[in-house]
Structure formats: structure tokens, C-alpha cells
Amino acid sequence: MSTFKNSEGAVIVDRMIVVIQENKQFLSDIDGLIGDGDHGVNMNKGFTMCREELDNTPGNLAFSALSLSKILIMKIGGSMGPLYGKMFRGFAKELEGKEEIDIHAMAAALEAMLSSVQSISPAKPGDKTLIDTLSPAVAAFKTAASEGKEFEVALDEMKSAAISGRDSTRDMVAQLGRASRLGERSRGVLDAGASSCCLILETLADTTKELLES
């Protein structure tokens, strides 16, 4: 059965930091269409602070994700700081103490990401939020795992579900958050949170696959 080591998994968080830094402008630009245009700036601020923290105090995947979580919760503010902070906290807590991470551990960690976000946010699928990316992605991974599919296949299916989830927000009218002020005017553009969540999950899938191959 394919697994990877928690001790080698910190590269997943490293890559997430890079992808957020590279997409700072893109995320702010799409946020600017229906929000206040600071999503990329705030995400980049939090993930970059985490880079500095991990350079000083490196660790395994669970540790890195927990460091990211603490910074997002305590330092970033708005709604995205606590939402992503909780998401990574759930992920980290589920993986803490595990030496090897297999498909079932990953399924549990993804499930914890979703339930942690839902513990502080009333957002439902269809509200035009990051839940529209996260919820179908987690469901796709869990389904693949329960059907006995390979770890790599489950990751691919999670990634595809994340992308189509993100794309589904284009035709939605925002029900929560700043964009909900625009009502019908929020239709026609991607949700910024759903987009950043997709980048994070795509990076999780791609990097995990590399770890499984090595």
C-alpha cells in the first residue's frame, strides 16, 4: 500500500506557500471584482510569515500545517484568517503522531479540514465560498478511498472535484461574506476563497503524488 512519511511531508506546506505567493496578484484581482481586492495580499502575508517561521523552526507535515494554522488564526484577521487557520489546524491535528500517511489517514485529514471550517462558518455548498471547492473535493477523495482506489487516483479525483467546484462558483450568487452585499451583481465571477482553496488542494494533490512516487 502506498504511503509517505510525515517527516518528509513538510514539502507539501512549502509548495502551498510558493503557490500562494505566486498567485498573490491573481487572487487580489479576482477578489477586486466583487470584494475589496485584498484576498491575495492577506493570504500572501500569512503564508509568507509562515515561511519565515518554518525557516527558523522546521518540522514534519503536521507541524508545518500547525504553524501555518497558528499564524493564520492569530495574525491575519478578516474571515479568511480564521477559516483557513481552522482548516489547517484540523488537517494538522489529524496527522499529528502518525509516522506514515496512507490513503485513510489523508481521507481523515481532509475530512477534518472540512469539519473544522464548518465548525466556525455557516457556509453551505452553493453560497459561493471556499466550501464550494473544499466540500466536493473531500467527498471525491473519500468516495475513491472507500471504493478501494489507489491513493494517486483518489488524489486525482480530489483535484478534479476541487477545480470543478471552484468553477461552479462562477454562476453562483454570493450568500455570505463581503460579496453577498452585491446580491445578483456577484454572479459571473469566481469566488476568491474558492479559488485560493483550489490552489491549495491542487498543490496538496500534486505534491503528495510526487512523495508517493519517490
Added chain:
Amino acid sequence: MQKFINDPSLVVDEMLQGYVNAHPDLVSHTENDRVLKYKHAPVEGKVGIVTGGGSGHKPAFVGYIGKNMCDAVAVGEIFTSPPAQMFLDAIKAADSGKGVAILYGNYAGDNMNVSMAMEEAEDEGIRVKKVVANDDVPSAPLSEREKRRGVAGEILMWKVGGARAAMGASLDEVIAASQKAIDNTRSIGVGLSGCTIPDVGHPNFSVDPGKMEVGIGHHGEPGIEVADLETAAEVARRMVDVVLPDLPFEKEDEVVLLLSGLGSTPVMELYILYRDVIAKLEEKGLRVYLSYVGNYFTSLEMAGATLTLMKLDEELKQCIDYEADSVGLRQFQRNIH
């Protein structure tokens, strides 16, 4: 942008630097440069009063730091909730050992960041409780009152909570009085123009000439309807007709009336609107105990006004009459009732 700014990304920090220098007798910096406190906080033997929220609402929130008002305030980016660390540092700055009441408005980000800060504070042994203001009537139906946003009614909540704390009340008593204050308070806004977050550079929405947005929120959240602009008397009637039945306010009720501009509406117009609001209230048999008219809770340079009414009982009257000294609200002890 027709604005007095240097760097659009530094407006909050530069504003705070100016603010503390302008009011050294009332406020001071803390170790966290986004947390300001009352110069004498923590006040020995007094429950601490903390609030916070996004910037752009001057004089809220820092303007209500002062004697018998708020002890410490967490200051977010424009229209963005401060992170949990700032709320936590504000709680610490306000705590004299008697506990801290955190009194803030119902917004998703603030709810999450406050609740995380409260968990951390409790872990550090500080007693902390909260009241969440939800006075904005048009933001959700009465049956879903817990979804309503907090607007200018927050000021009356701070006034009551701050006074009750200054009288020596326990944390539970301060929380109960503040909750009663907001439960007895209802608001409605009418917007006449949008506003521009400096770092965004363009208005976040617009109100067409000759129109008004009835029920608008403090960040431009859509209201009940976009209608043709009416006379002040007709606008006053609309506002009163939304606010009164919701509590409901009834004949013989004594009320505090707060009429706040949203930023760029001349105070002259506020007094015209005030004249028409009190005429409507008198028609309904309500008695105005005390009025506040001015720019108390704004939304950058939005044009428009928020009407807030609070129904009084003996305890709330005593709190409203209590001496207060802050930049946004300054009054001598009143000995009226």
C-alpha cells in the same frame, strides 16, 4: 481619489499615529501597534470594556475609548475584522483582574476572531464574556434576529456597558446591562452614495443620482429597496415606520435617539432629518429622553444617515446619564430623571 492620504496601504497606521498624538490625554499605544487603550487602562477594580472591528467608521471604534467608555480597541484594516491576536491583546490591555466584557458588532469575521481570542484569553486565566450587537433591522427579519448586523446601536451598548462597569458592577452585571441595551435598540440606515476603500481605489458600489438605498449597511450592504430620493420628512417617515414596529416601541416609551451621518452628509441635513424624525415620534406618543445628532458611526465618505432608537428603563437611564469622556462621546453627568 479626492483623499488626503500618503500611501493607500498605510491609511490605518498613519491614522492611528495621528489619533494618539492628537488625544494624548485619553488614549495611548500598546505593545501591539493595532491596539489602542484608555490612558489609565486597566482601571483598578473595574471590569474592562473591549471592542474592535474594521476601520473606516470614525469616530468608531477608537473614538469611544475613554473614561467610563471602552478601555481597549482592536483596529482592523478598512472594513476588515482585526485578527484574533489583536482582540487578545486588547483584552489583556483592558483586564484589571475583574474580567473583560467584549462588546462588538455581528459580522462573520469579528465573530470568528473574537471567539478565538476569547479561547486564548481564558487559557491565560482571564475571565471574558461577550455581547454581539445586532441592531440593524433591515439586515434580516425579526425571526432571524441573530443574523442581523451591528451598526450605530453599538455606541449605546458601549455607553451602557462602560457606565455600568464604572459604577463597579461585576462582569455578569456589565454583560447583562449591555445585552439589555442592544436588545432594546433598533436601527436603520439610508444611503445616498457609495464609498471608496483607498487601497481599492474605486467606489465599492454606487447609488444613482436621484435614488436612495433604504436599509443600507455600514459597508454598503444592500438594503430593503432602492427608491426614488424623497424629502427629508418622507425619509424620516420610512425610517420610523421600519424601526418602531420591530421592537415594538410604543406610546409613552422613553427613548434615546441617535442620528448618525454616514460620512459625507452635512450635519445641517442631519438636523433637518432629526426635526422630521422627532415629529413622527411625537405623533406616535414616544418621548425622547436624550438625543445624539452628528457623525457618530460613519462609513468612509458614504452619504446618508443611520437612525437608532433605544427604549429606556431605570437602569439604562442611569447608564445613559453617566458622565463619559471620549473623543466620540463626551458628556457631563446628567441629573434629569
